Amino acid sequence: MNDSPPAPRRSLGQLGSLRTLWPFVRRHRGLLAAWLAALAISSAATLSLPTAVRQMIDHGFSGGGQINQAFALLFVVAVVLAIATAARFFFVSLLGEKVVSDLRRQLYVHLIGLDAGFHDRNRSGELVSRLSADSELLRSVIGSTISVALRSGVTVIGSLSMLFVTSPRLAAFALIGIPLAVLPIVLGARRLQKASRASQDRIADANTLAAETLGAVRTVQAHARETYEGGRFGAALDVSVRTARRRIGTQAWVTAAAIVLVFGAIVLVLWSGAHDVIDGRMTPGTLGQFVLYALIGGGSVGALAEVWNELQRAAGGMGRISELLQEQPGVTAPAQPLPLPVPLSGEIRFDNVVFHYPQHPGLPALDGFDLHVRPGETVALVGPSGAGKSTVLSMLLRFHDPQAGAVSVDGIDVRTVDPARLREQIALVPQQPALFAASAADNIRYGRLQASDAELEAAARAAEADDFIR
Ligand SMILES: Nc1ncnc2c1ncn2[C@@H]1O[C@H](COP(=O)(O)OP(=O)(O)OP(=O)(O)O)[C@@H](O)[C@H]1O
Ligand SMILES: [Mg+2]
Structure with missing residues (x-):
């Protein structure tokens, strides 16, 4: 290749x-x-x-x-x-x-x-x-x-x-x-x-x-x-x-x-x-x-x-x-990506983020959005449909880059790191979960391919999916 x-x-x-x-x-x-x-x-x-x-x-x-x-x-x-x-x-x-x-x-x-x-x-x-x-x-x-x-x-x-x-x-x-x-x-x-x-x-x-x-x-x-x-x-x-x-x-x-x-x-x-x-x-x-x-x-x-x-x-x-x-990807890793600490301590910061989807240039999904999440903190975003909750998560995973403002994890701007390394450290359960045409075990393992059988079972039990999978 x-x-x-x-x-x-x-x-x-x-x-x-x-x-x-x-x-x-x-x-x-x-x-x-x-x-x-x-x-x-x-x-x-x-x-x-x-x-x-x-x-x-x-x-x-x-x-x-x-x-x-x-x-x-x-x-x-x-x-x-x-x-x-x-x-x-x-x-x-x-x-x-x-x-x-x-x-x-x-x-x-x-x-x-x-x-x-x-x-x-x-x-x-x-x-x-x-x-x-x-x-x-x-x-x-x-x-x-x-x-x-x-x-x-x-x-x-x-x-x-x-x-x-x-x-x-x-x-x-x-x-x-x-x-x-x-x-x-x-x-x-x-x-x-x-x-x-x-x-x-x-x-x-x-x-x-x-x-x-x-x-x-x-x-x-x-x-x-x-x-x-x-x-x-x-x-x-x-x-x-x-x-x-x-x-x-x-x-x-x-x-x-x-x-x-x-x-x-x-x-x-x-x-x-x-x-x-x-x-x-x-x-x-x-x-x-x-x-x-x-x-x-x-x-x-x-x-x-x-x-x-x-x-x-x-x-x-x-x-x-x-x-x-x-076709070139709009979101790419920088030439010299900064290393991310492993594991992340989990500090998340949105500074005055402005973002609109390319299809809706006049209609920002996020407009001057600020958020500070401290390590270990649990945060729920609440709002009506279309308020931009999923968009916040997309920005954190760097599916899109903001038109203004910055998103950072552990004090590092997400644009300065390799997106793949960043995403590896984030676990996402999407609003519309997708099941791949593979076994239940393969689907659970999708987040970490090298997970052991014991970890797999633990995950299934934690999700209370243990019973119906068996
Ligand atoms: N992929 C997309 N392309 C274009 N516009 C989008 C896209 N995803 C979301 N939007 C628009 O961005 C705005 C915010 O959407 P978002 O999905 O973040 O809302 P939400 O708060 O997650 O809503 P819900 O509660 O329905 O999940 C909405 O106006 C939506 O129409
Ligand atoms: Mg949503």
């Missing part, structure tokens, strides 16, 4: 945000190298197939001994192709899994460390969606899309070169068709990226809604709002499908246009080649070889068109993930 992704440069092209993936990929150099090696071998095997076929057509059908040799060669090439393809698939898929898991881990650790203000602004459902849906998108991108893109790119270049080797005249014809095919792909790409981001955003909206209502399922049921919530979720899904429909539609047209143009060019070239064979300017085997290269190259251009669009989609997802990764 040492490499942090480079700062985002929004002005980079649409695919620019995919660059931020590189530090994650670089960590798995071995897999990357193995994948590229397998890719090179499988591409070479694919590109050597048509020459084997020409041998077969031109010589195989005439001589007795040669036919065995030609077919044996063809089979050997096929076996090499099979093994290299399997290896390529294995290495790149594994690479995708590892990169996405690293990315997820880093994003999660980053999110969990961001300050309370950030989490007030961002709904957890949406963050979970980034963590799952967007990462999922990237998994498919690394595991298949980039793989297909690179493979198709290599194949296009390779087959194009071989077309020229086979028949320069026919290849020149084909060369006119390819740029024609690339044009609509490039034109469609820009629209597609926008549509893709919109579509992912709508999915996040639906996820947020579901996370909220599932989190408060009792409230929903208490008001008998199941049908109402079902309708709301359905409506959110409908919007996401409508948004997706635009993206899918564009993608479909781009793919269709590319295929028509590429294969249209191939048919034209073939027609001219057929005349060459009839007039004796070319052997049937050479035309066969040419056709195969053209088919392989054309197919790869089609595949490129398809994955180009996928790449756009992934760039949208990675863009959102890097935005989150760039």
Whole structure:
């Protein structure tokens, strides 16, 4: 986790945000190298197939001994192709899994460390969606899309070169068709990226809604709002499908246009080649070889068109993930944190504290608040709902920094110490307690992970929770 992704440069092209993936990929150099090696071998095997076929057509059908040799060669090439393809698939898929898991881990650790203000602004459902849906998108991108893109790119270049080797005249014809095919792909790409981001955003909206209502399922049921919530979720899904429909539609047209143009060019070239064979300017085997290269190259251009669009989609997802990764916590430890006495004697002081939540700039939750709690003293804050009692505790834990005034413990300003060290020395029972999906013991231990079983029981007994836990 040492490499942090480079700062985002929004002005980079649409695919620019995919660059931020590189530090994650670089960590798995071995897999990357193995994948590229397998890719090179499988591409070479694919590109050597048509020459084997020409041998077969031109010589195989005439001589007795040669036919065995030609077919044996063809089979050997096929076996090499099979093994290299399997290896390529294995290495790149594994690479995708590892990169996405690293990315997820880093994003999660980053999110969990961001300050309370950030989490007030961002709904957890949406963050979970980034963590799952967007990462999922990237998994498919690394595991298949980039793989297909690179493979198709290599194949296009390779087959194009071989077309020229086979028949320069026919290849020149084909060369006119390819740029024609690339044009609509490039034109469609820009629209597609926008549509893709919109579509992912709508999915996040639906996820947020579901996370909220599932989190408060009792409230929903208490008001008998199941049908109402079902309708709301359905409506959110409908919007996401409508948004997706635009993206899918564009993608479909781009793919269709590319295929028509590429294969249209191939048919034209073939027609001219057929005349060459009839007039004796070319052997049937050479035309066969040419056709195969053209088919392989054309197919790869089609595949490129398809994955180009996928790449756009992934760039949208990675863009959102890097935005989150760039998010800096508003509350941080100072460069040289002062040490806190362990244990604290427990003196708490609020001096003329002014604080308003970022969402309500004009409405301070605490305004000139003073408080002095001596060590060992027990203090209860009493006041109407919204008076700011919980806010006082948030300030003490340094979830937020005051706009004016200071909070100190044992005479040390909380802004001069590491928040983690400070919070370790404070035990908080929140107004809305959270139970983690773990055993009762794990939940009790959450405050001190290394607590012994005896301490655990003592805590349970002290909370009078001993009876119902057992
Ligand atoms: N996370 C938040 N984001 C924005 N405003 C908040 C947030 N938490 C509290 N507030 C606002 O700050 C003010 C003080 O809220 P606080 O939660 O501290 O009150 P409280 O005294 O604990 O109330 P209660 O008795 O209901 O728990 C209220 O106006 C509330 O709306
Ligand atoms: Mg409260």
